[in-house]
Amino acid sequence: MKQFISASDVPSVPRLVDIAMSYKQDPFRDKELGKNKTLGMIFLNPSLRTRLSTQVAAKNLGMEAVVFNIDKEGWQLEMNDGVVMNGTSSEHVKEAAAVMGQYFDILSIRTFPGLKNKEEDYTEKYINQFIKYAGVPVVSLESATLHPLQSLTDVITIKENWQHARKPKVVMTWAPHVKALPQAVPNSFAQWINAWGEADFVITHPEGYELDEKFSGNATIEYNQDKALAEADFVYVKNWSSYRDYGNITCTDPAWMITNDKLKNTHTAKVMHCLPVRRNVVIADEVLDGPQSIVIPEAGNRVWAAQAVLSEILKSK
Ligand SMILES: NCCC[C@H](NC(=O)CCC(=O)O)C(=O)O
Ligand SMILES: NC(=O)OP(=O)(O)O
Structure with a gap:
Protein backbone atom coordinates (compact mmCIF):
# COMPACT_ATOMS: atom_id res chain seq x y z
CA MET A 1 0.00 0.00 0.00
CA HIS A 147 -11.87 9.49 7.26
CA PRO A 148 -10.50 6.05 6.34
CA LEU A 149 -8.87 5.16 9.69
CA GLN A 150 -12.27 5.67 11.33
CA SER A 151 -14.09 3.60 8.72
CA LEU A 152 -11.63 0.72 8.86
CA THR A 153 -12.16 0.76 12.64
CA ASP A 154 -15.93 0.72 12.14
CA VAL A 155 -15.80 -2.32 9.85
CA ILE A 156 -13.60 -4.13 12.40
CA THR A 157 -16.04 -3.21 15.19
CA ILE A 158 -19.06 -4.49 13.26
CA LYS A 159 -17.28 -7.69 12.31
CA GLU A 160 -16.20 -8.52 15.86
CA ASN A 161 -19.72 -7.84 17.16
CA TRP A 162 -21.46 -10.08 14.61
CA GLN A 163 -21.63 -13.86 14.97
CA HIS A 164 -24.51 -14.84 12.67
CA ALA A 165 -24.40 -16.41 9.21
CA ARG A 166 -26.70 -13.78 7.65
CA LYS A 167 -25.48 -10.27 6.82
CA PRO A 168 -26.10 -7.65 9.53
CA LYS A 169 -28.45 -4.77 8.79
CA VAL A 170 -26.34 -1.64 9.25
CA VAL A 171 -28.21 1.67 9.41
CA MET A 172 -26.36 4.96 9.24
CA THR A 173 -28.60 7.68 10.61
CA TRP A 174 -28.21 11.44 10.44
CA ALA A 175 -28.74 13.17 13.80
CA PRO A 176 -29.03 16.84 14.77
CA HIS A 177 -26.08 19.05 15.73
CA VAL A 178 -25.44 22.68 16.61
CA LYS A 179 -22.56 23.12 14.15
CA ALA A 180 -22.14 22.52 10.43
CA LEU A 181 -19.97 19.38 10.29
CA PRO A 182 -18.08 17.75 7.41
CA GLN A 183 -19.48 14.85 5.36
CA ALA A 184 -16.13 13.04 5.72
CA VAL A 185 -17.20 10.47 8.34
CA PRO A 186 -20.50 9.45 6.67
CA ASN A 187 -18.97 9.49 3.15
CA SER A 188 -16.17 7.29 4.36
CA PHE A 189 -18.37 4.91 6.36
CA ALA A 190 -20.55 4.41 3.28
CA GLN A 191 -17.54 3.91 1.02
CA TRP A 192 -16.05 1.27 3.35
CA ILE A 193 -19.29 -0.59 4.08
CA ASN A 194 -19.87 -0.79 0.33
CA ALA A 195 -16.30 -1.95 -0.31
CA TRP A 196 -16.51 -4.52 2.51
CA GLY A 197 -19.72 -5.90 1.01
CA GLU A 198 -20.82 -7.91 4.04
CA ALA A 199 -23.74 -5.82 5.31
CA ASP A 200 -27.24 -4.82 4.23
CA PHE A 201 -26.72 -1.09 4.25
CA VAL A 202 -29.38 1.59 4.78
CA ILE A 203 -28.82 5.35 5.12
CA THR A 204 -31.50 7.55 6.70
CA HIS A 205 -31.51 11.35 6.81
CA PRO A 206 -33.88 14.27 6.24
CA GLU A 207 -34.47 15.22 2.60
CA GLY A 208 -31.67 17.45 1.37
CA TYR A 209 -28.96 15.57 3.27
CA GLU A 210 -28.16 13.11 0.45
CA LEU A 211 -24.44 12.30 0.34
CA ASP A 212 -22.34 12.33 -2.81
CA GLU A 213 -23.45 9.19 -4.71
CA LYS A 214 -19.81 8.43 -5.40
CA PHE A 215 -19.71 7.30 -1.74
CA SER A 216 -23.27 6.23 -0.91
CA GLY A 217 -23.30 3.96 -3.98
CA ASN A 218 -26.07 1.38 -3.91
CA ALA A 219 -27.05 1.90 -0.26
CA THR A 220 -30.79 2.05 0.36
CA ILE A 221 -31.85 5.62 1.17
CA GLU A 222 -34.87 5.79 3.52
CA TYR A 223 -36.15 9.21 4.61
CA ASN A 224 -38.32 7.78 7.40
CA GLN A 225 -35.94 7.17 10.30
CA ASP A 226 -38.26 4.79 12.20
CA LYS A 227 -38.75 2.66 9.08
CA ALA A 228 -35.01 2.61 8.44
CA LEU A 229 -34.22 1.57 12.02
CA ALA A 230 -36.65 -1.37 12.05
CA GLU A 231 -34.72 -4.63 12.53
CA ALA A 232 -31.35 -2.88 12.48
CA ASP A 233 -28.42 -4.82 13.95
CA PHE A 234 -26.09 -1.80 14.04
CA VAL A 235 -27.03 1.88 14.21
CA TYR A 236 -24.25 4.21 13.13
CA VAL A 237 -25.09 7.73 14.27
CA LYS A 238 -23.56 10.87 12.73
CA ASN A 239 -24.43 14.43 11.95
CA TRP A 240 -23.29 16.04 8.73
CA SER A 241 -24.04 19.29 6.95
CA SER A 242 -25.81 19.31 3.60
CA TYR A 243 -23.84 18.23 0.53
CA ARG A 244 -26.47 19.55 -1.87
CA ASP A 245 -26.90 22.94 -0.13
CA TYR A 246 -23.22 22.82 0.51
CA GLY A 247 -22.05 23.14 4.10
CA ASN A 248 -25.38 24.40 5.41
CA ILE A 249 -27.68 23.14 8.18
CA THR A 250 -31.11 22.64 6.64
CA CYS A 251 -32.69 20.57 9.43
CA THR A 252 -32.52 21.01 13.20
CA ASP A 253 -35.43 18.70 14.12
CA PRO A 254 -34.53 17.23 17.56
CA ALA A 255 -36.75 14.22 16.81
CA TRP A 256 -33.79 12.75 14.86
CA MET A 257 -31.76 12.33 18.09
CA ILE A 258 -31.15 8.66 18.99
CA THR A 259 -33.02 7.62 22.15
CA ASN A 260 -33.98 4.25 23.63
CA ASP A 261 -37.44 4.69 22.12
CA LYS A 262 -35.89 5.00 18.62
CA LEU A 263 -34.11 1.69 19.17
CA LYS A 264 -37.14 -0.32 20.30
CA ASN A 265 -37.89 -1.85 16.87
CA THR A 266 -34.27 -2.76 16.17
CA HIS A 267 -32.71 -6.15 16.89
CA THR A 268 -31.34 -4.71 20.15
CA ALA A 269 -28.98 -2.88 17.81
CA LYS A 270 -25.47 -1.94 18.81
CA VAL A 271 -25.03 1.83 18.65
CA MET A 272 -21.88 3.32 17.15
CA HIS A 273 -20.45 6.83 16.82
CA CYS A 274 -16.97 8.00 15.81
CA LEU A 275 -16.82 10.49 18.72
CA PRO A 276 -16.65 13.22 19.90
CA VAL A 277 -20.41 13.19 20.46
CA ARG A 278 -22.67 15.93 21.80
CA ARG A 279 -24.74 14.17 24.48
CA ASN A 280 -28.49 14.77 24.38
CA VAL A 281 -28.19 16.49 21.00
CA VAL A 282 -26.97 13.62 18.79
CA ILE A 283 -27.47 10.64 21.14
CA ALA A 284 -29.32 10.63 24.49
CA ASP A 285 -27.48 9.82 27.74
CA GLU A 286 -29.69 6.75 28.23
CA VAL A 287 -28.26 5.24 25.01
CA LEU A 288 -24.62 6.24 25.50
CA ASP A 289 -24.69 4.99 29.10
CA GLY A 290 -26.76 1.90 28.29
CA PRO A 291 -25.88 -1.66 27.23
CA GLN A 292 -26.38 -1.13 23.49
CA SER A 293 -23.64 1.48 23.09
CA ILE A 294 -20.29 0.19 21.79
CA VAL A 295 -18.71 3.62 21.25
CA ILE A 296 -15.85 3.02 23.73
CA PRO A 297 -14.63 -0.34 22.34
CA GLU A 298 -15.15 1.18 18.86
CA ALA A 299 -12.73 3.99 19.75
CA GLY A 300 -10.39 1.39 21.26
CA ASN A 301 -10.22 -0.36 17.89
N1 LIG B 1 -12.91 13.06 13.80
C1 LIG B 1 -14.22 12.75 14.11
C2 LIG B 1 -15.22 13.81 13.83
C3 LIG B 1 -14.71 15.18 13.59
C4 LIG B 1 -15.72 16.21 13.25
N2 LIG B 1 -16.53 16.50 14.43
C5 LIG B 1 -16.57 17.72 14.97
O1 LIG B 1 -15.94 18.62 14.49
C6 LIG B 1 -17.43 17.89 16.23
C7 LIG B 1 -17.20 19.23 16.83
C8 LIG B 1 -18.19 19.63 17.90
O2 LIG B 1 -19.06 18.86 18.30
O3 LIG B 1 -18.06 20.76 18.31
C9 LIG B 1 -16.61 15.68 12.13
O4 LIG B 1 -17.80 15.55 12.30
O5 LIG B 1 -16.06 15.40 11.05
N1 LIG C 1 -13.17 9.89 15.75
C1 LIG C 1 -12.10 10.72 15.65
O1 LIG C 1 -11.46 10.83 14.62
O2 LIG C 1 -11.81 11.40 16.79
P1 LIG C 1 -10.79 12.60 16.92
O3 LIG C 1 -11.33 13.72 16.04
O4 LIG C 1 -10.76 12.93 18.36
O5 LIG C 1 -9.45 12.16 16.39
Whole structure:
Protein backbone atom coordinates (compact mmCIF):
# COMPACT_ATOMS: atom_id res chain seq x y z
CA MET A 1 0.00 0.00 0.00
CA LYS A 2 1.54 3.32 -1.10
CA GLN A 3 -0.88 5.74 0.57
CA PHE A 4 -4.03 5.62 2.71
CA ILE A 5 -6.51 8.28 1.75
CA SER A 6 -9.52 6.24 0.65
CA ALA A 7 -10.86 2.67 0.54
CA SER A 8 -9.74 2.67 -3.09
CA ASP A 9 -6.08 2.70 -1.91
CA VAL A 10 -6.65 -0.69 -0.24
CA PRO A 11 -6.17 -3.80 -2.41
CA SER A 12 -8.51 -5.86 -0.16
CA VAL A 13 -10.65 -4.39 2.63
CA PRO A 14 -11.41 -7.85 4.20
CA ARG A 15 -7.68 -8.63 4.31
CA LEU A 16 -6.84 -5.30 5.98
CA VAL A 17 -9.63 -5.95 8.52
CA ASP A 18 -8.09 -9.37 9.28
CA ILE A 19 -4.63 -7.83 9.76
CA ALA A 20 -6.07 -5.26 12.19
CA MET A 21 -7.89 -7.99 14.14
CA SER A 22 -4.72 -10.05 14.32
CA TYR A 23 -2.87 -7.08 15.88
CA LYS A 24 -5.63 -6.86 18.46
CA GLN A 25 -4.82 -10.47 19.43
CA ASP A 26 -1.06 -9.93 19.38
CA PRO A 27 -0.13 -6.20 19.46
CA PHE A 28 3.64 -6.62 19.57
CA ARG A 29 4.22 -9.31 16.98
CA ASP A 30 5.76 -6.77 14.56
CA LYS A 31 7.56 -4.66 17.13
CA GLU A 32 10.71 -4.58 14.98
CA LEU A 33 8.97 -3.62 11.72
CA GLY A 34 9.14 0.12 12.35
CA LYS A 35 12.56 0.18 13.99
CA ASN A 36 14.45 3.39 13.07
CA LYS A 37 11.41 4.66 11.12
CA THR A 38 9.57 7.89 11.85
CA LEU A 39 5.95 8.90 11.36
CA GLY A 40 5.11 12.59 11.03
CA MET A 41 1.63 13.47 12.31
CA ILE A 42 0.54 16.87 11.05
CA PHE A 43 -2.63 18.43 12.46
CA LEU A 44 -4.46 21.39 10.99
CA ASN A 45 -7.46 20.60 13.26
CA PRO A 46 -8.11 19.17 16.74
CA SER A 47 -8.03 15.45 17.53
CA LEU A 48 -8.12 13.12 20.52
CA ARG A 49 -8.61 9.57 19.18
CA THR A 50 -6.80 9.78 15.86
CA ARG A 51 -3.78 11.40 17.38
CA LEU A 52 -3.41 9.11 20.40
CA SER A 53 -4.41 5.80 18.78
CA THR A 54 -2.03 6.36 15.86
CA GLN A 55 0.81 7.21 18.25
CA VAL A 56 0.15 3.99 20.19
CA ALA A 57 -0.05 2.01 16.92
CA ALA A 58 3.30 3.42 15.78
CA LYS A 59 4.83 2.53 19.14
CA ASN A 60 3.54 -1.05 18.89
CA LEU A 61 5.45 -1.35 15.58
CA GLY A 62 8.63 0.10 17.10
CA MET A 63 8.16 3.32 15.12
CA GLU A 64 8.69 6.85 16.43
CA ALA A 65 5.75 9.25 15.96
CA VAL A 66 6.34 13.00 15.92
CA VAL A 67 3.26 15.20 16.33
CA PHE A 68 3.15 18.70 14.84
CA ASN A 69 0.13 20.95 15.38
CA ILE A 70 1.01 22.96 12.33
CA ASP A 71 -2.09 25.18 12.61
CA LYS A 72 -0.88 26.52 15.96
CA GLU A 73 2.90 26.01 15.96
CA GLY A 74 3.90 26.20 12.28
CA TRP A 75 4.08 29.00 9.77
CA GLN A 76 0.79 29.82 8.09
CA LEU A 77 0.70 27.73 4.93
CA GLU A 78 -0.09 28.87 1.41
CA MET A 79 -1.91 26.09 -0.44
CA ASN A 80 -2.46 27.77 -3.83
CA ASP A 81 0.14 27.62 -6.59
CA GLY A 82 1.44 30.70 -8.40
CA VAL A 83 0.31 33.32 -5.86
CA VAL A 84 2.23 36.41 -4.79
CA MET A 85 2.79 35.66 -1.11
CA ASN A 86 2.50 39.20 0.18
CA GLY A 87 -0.40 38.43 2.55
CA THR A 88 -0.68 36.43 5.78
CA SER A 89 0.80 33.08 4.57
CA SER A 90 4.51 32.71 5.31
CA GLU A 91 5.37 29.33 3.79
CA HIS A 92 4.18 27.45 0.72
CA VAL A 93 3.08 23.81 0.97
CA LYS A 94 5.63 23.05 -1.77
CA GLU A 95 8.45 23.67 0.70
CA ALA A 96 6.63 22.62 3.90
CA ALA A 97 5.55 19.19 2.59
CA ALA A 98 8.86 18.55 0.84
CA VAL A 99 10.84 19.41 3.98
CA MET A 100 8.67 17.17 6.17
CA GLY A 101 9.22 14.40 3.60
CA GLN A 102 12.94 14.71 4.37
CA TYR A 103 12.36 14.01 8.06
CA PHE A 104 9.75 11.24 8.02
CA ASP A 105 9.30 7.84 6.41
CA ILE A 106 5.52 8.26 6.44
CA LEU A 107 3.64 11.56 6.66
CA SER A 108 0.12 11.61 8.08
CA ILE A 109 -2.14 14.62 8.05
CA ARG A 110 -5.50 15.87 9.29
CA THR A 111 -7.13 18.56 7.20
CA PHE A 112 -10.85 19.33 7.57
CA PRO A 113 -12.89 20.93 4.78
CA GLY A 114 -13.66 24.65 4.74
CA LEU A 115 -17.31 23.77 3.89
CA LYS A 116 -17.48 26.95 1.78
CA ASN A 117 -16.21 25.76 -1.60
CA LYS A 118 -17.56 22.34 -2.57
CA GLU A 119 -15.18 21.91 -5.49
CA GLU A 120 -12.10 22.75 -3.42
CA ASP A 121 -13.19 20.33 -0.68
CA TYR A 122 -14.27 17.49 -3.00
CA THR A 123 -11.09 17.61 -5.10
CA GLU A 124 -9.22 17.16 -1.78
CA LYS A 125 -7.02 20.07 -2.68
CA TYR A 126 -5.16 20.22 0.65
CA ILE A 127 -4.21 16.58 1.15
CA ASN A 128 -3.39 16.28 -2.55
CA GLN A 129 -0.90 19.14 -2.25
CA PHE A 130 0.82 17.21 0.56
CA ILE A 131 0.81 14.01 -1.51
CA LYS A 132 2.24 15.89 -4.49
CA TYR A 133 5.15 17.47 -2.62
CA ALA A 134 5.96 15.18 0.35
CA GLY A 135 7.74 12.47 -1.64
CA VAL A 136 6.87 9.84 1.02
CA PRO A 137 3.66 7.82 1.62
CA VAL A 138 0.81 9.92 3.01
CA VAL A 139 -1.83 8.65 5.46
CA SER A 140 -5.08 10.54 6.02
CA LEU A 141 -5.94 11.35 9.62
CA GLU A 142 -9.28 12.68 8.20
CA SER A 143 -9.33 14.83 5.12
CA ALA A 144 -11.99 17.09 3.59
CA THR A 145 -14.23 14.27 2.34
CA LEU A 146 -13.03 10.99 3.93
CA HIS A 147 -11.87 9.49 7.26
CA PRO A 148 -10.50 6.05 6.34
CA LEU A 149 -8.87 5.16 9.69
CA GLN A 150 -12.27 5.67 11.33
CA SER A 151 -14.09 3.60 8.72
CA LEU A 152 -11.63 0.72 8.86
CA THR A 153 -12.16 0.76 12.64
CA ASP A 154 -15.93 0.72 12.14
CA VAL A 155 -15.80 -2.32 9.85
CA ILE A 156 -13.60 -4.13 12.40
CA THR A 157 -16.04 -3.21 15.19
CA ILE A 158 -19.06 -4.49 13.26
CA LYS A 159 -17.28 -7.69 12.31
CA GLU A 160 -16.20 -8.52 15.86
CA ASN A 161 -19.72 -7.84 17.16
CA TRP A 162 -21.46 -10.08 14.61
CA GLN A 163 -21.63 -13.86 14.97
CA HIS A 164 -24.51 -14.84 12.67
CA ALA A 165 -24.40 -16.41 9.21
CA ARG A 166 -26.70 -13.78 7.65
CA LYS A 167 -25.48 -10.27 6.82
CA PRO A 168 -26.10 -7.65 9.53
CA LYS A 169 -28.45 -4.77 8.79
CA VAL A 170 -26.34 -1.64 9.25
CA VAL A 171 -28.21 1.67 9.41
CA MET A 172 -26.36 4.96 9.24
CA THR A 173 -28.60 7.68 10.61
CA TRP A 174 -28.21 11.44 10.44
CA ALA A 175 -28.74 13.17 13.80
CA PRO A 176 -29.03 16.84 14.77
CA HIS A 177 -26.08 19.05 15.73
CA VAL A 178 -25.44 22.68 16.61
CA LYS A 179 -22.56 23.12 14.15
CA ALA A 180 -22.14 22.52 10.43
CA LEU A 181 -19.97 19.38 10.29
CA PRO A 182 -18.08 17.75 7.41
CA GLN A 183 -19.48 14.85 5.36
CA ALA A 184 -16.13 13.04 5.72
CA VAL A 185 -17.20 10.47 8.34
CA PRO A 186 -20.50 9.45 6.67
CA ASN A 187 -18.97 9.49 3.15
CA SER A 188 -16.17 7.29 4.36
CA PHE A 189 -18.37 4.91 6.36
CA ALA A 190 -20.55 4.41 3.28
CA GLN A 191 -17.54 3.91 1.02
CA TRP A 192 -16.05 1.27 3.35
CA ILE A 193 -19.29 -0.59 4.08
CA ASN A 194 -19.87 -0.79 0.33
CA ALA A 195 -16.30 -1.95 -0.31
CA TRP A 196 -16.51 -4.52 2.51
CA GLY A 197 -19.72 -5.90 1.01
CA GLU A 198 -20.82 -7.91 4.04
CA ALA A 199 -23.74 -5.82 5.31
CA ASP A 200 -27.24 -4.82 4.23
CA PHE A 201 -26.72 -1.09 4.25
CA VAL A 202 -29.38 1.59 4.78
CA ILE A 203 -28.82 5.35 5.12
CA THR A 204 -31.50 7.55 6.70
CA HIS A 205 -31.51 11.35 6.81
CA PRO A 206 -33.88 14.27 6.24
CA GLU A 207 -34.47 15.22 2.60
CA GLY A 208 -31.67 17.45 1.37
CA TYR A 209 -28.96 15.57 3.27
CA GLU A 210 -28.16 13.11 0.45
CA LEU A 211 -24.44 12.30 0.34
CA ASP A 212 -22.34 12.33 -2.81
CA GLU A 213 -23.45 9.19 -4.71
CA LYS A 214 -19.81 8.43 -5.40
CA PHE A 215 -19.71 7.30 -1.74
CA SER A 216 -23.27 6.23 -0.91
CA GLY A 217 -23.30 3.96 -3.98
CA ASN A 218 -26.07 1.38 -3.91
CA ALA A 219 -27.05 1.90 -0.26
CA THR A 220 -30.79 2.05 0.36
CA ILE A 221 -31.85 5.62 1.17
CA GLU A 222 -34.87 5.79 3.52
CA TYR A 223 -36.15 9.21 4.61
CA ASN A 224 -38.32 7.78 7.40
CA GLN A 225 -35.94 7.17 10.30
CA ASP A 226 -38.26 4.79 12.20
CA LYS A 227 -38.75 2.66 9.08
CA ALA A 228 -35.01 2.61 8.44
CA LEU A 229 -34.22 1.57 12.02
CA ALA A 230 -36.65 -1.37 12.05
CA GLU A 231 -34.72 -4.63 12.53
CA ALA A 232 -31.35 -2.88 12.48
CA ASP A 233 -28.42 -4.82 13.95
CA PHE A 234 -26.09 -1.80 14.04
CA VAL A 235 -27.03 1.88 14.21
CA TYR A 236 -24.25 4.21 13.13
CA VAL A 237 -25.09 7.73 14.27
CA LYS A 238 -23.56 10.87 12.73
CA ASN A 239 -24.43 14.43 11.95
CA TRP A 240 -23.29 16.04 8.73
CA SER A 241 -24.04 19.29 6.95
CA SER A 242 -25.81 19.31 3.60
CA TYR A 243 -23.84 18.23 0.53
CA ARG A 244 -26.47 19.55 -1.87
CA ASP A 245 -26.90 22.94 -0.13
CA TYR A 246 -23.22 22.82 0.51
CA GLY A 247 -22.05 23.14 4.10
CA ASN A 248 -25.38 24.40 5.41
CA ILE A 249 -27.68 23.14 8.18
CA THR A 250 -31.11 22.64 6.64
CA CYS A 251 -32.69 20.57 9.43
CA THR A 252 -32.52 21.01 13.20
CA ASP A 253 -35.43 18.70 14.12
CA PRO A 254 -34.53 17.23 17.56
CA ALA A 255 -36.75 14.22 16.81
CA TRP A 256 -33.79 12.75 14.86
CA MET A 257 -31.76 12.33 18.09
CA ILE A 258 -31.15 8.66 18.99
CA THR A 259 -33.02 7.62 22.15
CA ASN A 260 -33.98 4.25 23.63
CA ASP A 261 -37.44 4.69 22.12
CA LYS A 262 -35.89 5.00 18.62
CA LEU A 263 -34.11 1.69 19.17
CA LYS A 264 -37.14 -0.32 20.30
CA ASN A 265 -37.89 -1.85 16.87
CA THR A 266 -34.27 -2.76 16.17
CA HIS A 267 -32.71 -6.15 16.89
CA THR A 268 -31.34 -4.71 20.15
CA ALA A 269 -28.98 -2.88 17.81
CA LYS A 270 -25.47 -1.94 18.81
CA VAL A 271 -25.03 1.83 18.65
CA MET A 272 -21.88 3.32 17.15
CA HIS A 273 -20.45 6.83 16.82
CA CYS A 274 -16.97 8.00 15.81
CA LEU A 275 -16.82 10.49 18.72
CA PRO A 276 -16.65 13.22 19.90
CA VAL A 277 -20.41 13.19 20.46
CA ARG A 278 -22.67 15.93 21.80
CA ARG A 279 -24.74 14.17 24.48
CA ASN A 280 -28.49 14.77 24.38
CA VAL A 281 -28.19 16.49 21.00
CA VAL A 282 -26.97 13.62 18.79
CA ILE A 283 -27.47 10.64 21.14
CA ALA A 284 -29.32 10.63 24.49
CA ASP A 285 -27.48 9.82 27.74
CA GLU A 286 -29.69 6.75 28.23
CA VAL A 287 -28.26 5.24 25.01
CA LEU A 288 -24.62 6.24 25.50
CA ASP A 289 -24.69 4.99 29.10
CA GLY A 290 -26.76 1.90 28.29
CA PRO A 291 -25.88 -1.66 27.23
CA GLN A 292 -26.38 -1.13 23.49
CA SER A 293 -23.64 1.48 23.09
CA ILE A 294 -20.29 0.19 21.79
CA VAL A 295 -18.71 3.62 21.25
CA ILE A 296 -15.85 3.02 23.73
CA PRO A 297 -14.63 -0.34 22.34
CA GLU A 298 -15.15 1.18 18.86
CA ALA A 299 -12.73 3.99 19.75
CA GLY A 300 -10.39 1.39 21.26
CA ASN A 301 -10.22 -0.36 17.89
CA ARG A 302 -8.70 2.75 16.34
CA VAL A 303 -5.28 1.46 17.47
CA TRP A 304 -5.57 -1.79 15.47
CA ALA A 305 -6.78 -0.02 12.35
CA ALA A 306 -3.86 2.42 12.46
CA GLN A 307 -1.41 -0.40 13.19
CA ALA A 308 -2.65 -2.42 10.20
CA VAL A 309 -2.32 0.59 7.88
CA LEU A 310 1.15 1.61 9.08
CA SER A 311 2.40 -1.97 8.87
CA GLU A 312 1.14 -2.43 5.29
CA ILE A 313 2.84 0.80 4.21
CA LEU A 314 6.08 -0.12 6.00
CA LYS A 315 6.04 -3.55 4.32
CA SER A 316 5.63 -2.05 0.86
CA LYS A 317 8.30 0.63 1.25
N1 LIG B 1 -12.91 13.06 13.80
C1 LIG B 1 -14.22 12.75 14.11
C2 LIG B 1 -15.22 13.81 13.83
C3 LIG B 1 -14.71 15.18 13.59
C4 LIG B 1 -15.72 16.21 13.25
N2 LIG B 1 -16.53 16.50 14.43
C5 LIG B 1 -16.57 17.72 14.97
O1 LIG B 1 -15.94 18.62 14.49
C6 LIG B 1 -17.43 17.89 16.23
C7 LIG B 1 -17.20 19.23 16.83
C8 LIG B 1 -18.19 19.63 17.90
O2 LIG B 1 -19.06 18.86 18.30
O3 LIG B 1 -18.06 20.76 18.31
C9 LIG B 1 -16.61 15.68 12.13
O4 LIG B 1 -17.80 15.55 12.30
O5 LIG B 1 -16.06 15.40 11.05
N1 LIG C 1 -13.17 9.89 15.75
C1 LIG C 1 -12.10 10.72 15.65
O1 LIG C 1 -11.46 10.83 14.62
O2 LIG C 1 -11.81 11.40 16.79
P1 LIG C 1 -10.79 12.60 16.92
O3 LIG C 1 -11.33 13.72 16.04
O4 LIG C 1 -10.76 12.93 18.36
O5 LIG C 1 -9.45 12.16 16.39
